[in-house]
Amino acid sequence: MPINENTTPQNCGMSTQQEPEAGICKVCGCTDDHACYDPDYGPCWWVDESYTLCSHCAGPEDPESLAALRLMDSENEED
Numbered sequence: 001m002p003i004n005e006n007t008t009p010q011n012c013g014m015s016t017q018q019e020p021e022a023g024i025c026k027v028c029g030c031t032d033d034h035a036c037y038d039p040d041y042g043p044c045w046w047v048d049e050s051y052t053l054c055s056h057c058a059g060p061e062d063p064e065s066l067a068a069l070r071l072m073d074s075e076n077e078e079d
């Protein structure tokens with residue numbers, strides 16, 4: 001008999017921690033209320049639609065990431 005895994009989205013204290021929670025960065029655990037802060041770029045933002053990866057944790061391959069921004073800015077520097 002198959003076990004129905006798609007029952008309720010509620011966590012009854014038995015989280016398997018498989019599914020990242022929306023609004024919490026799956027890498028650093030930051031949230032909207034406790035965002036990472038970068039002195040140059042300010043608080044982080046979400047780079048994915050499910051709100052599980054913040055800009056400060058995303059890699060430069062993600063155009064929305066802080067790393068990508070830094071790369072672009074360093075390329076634009078003309079001093």
Ligand SMILES: [Zn+2]
Pocket residue numbers: 025026027028029030036053054055056057
């Ligand atoms: Zn993060």
Ligand SMILES: [Zn+2]
Pocket residue numbers: 025028030031035036044045054055056057
């Ligand atoms: Zn963050």
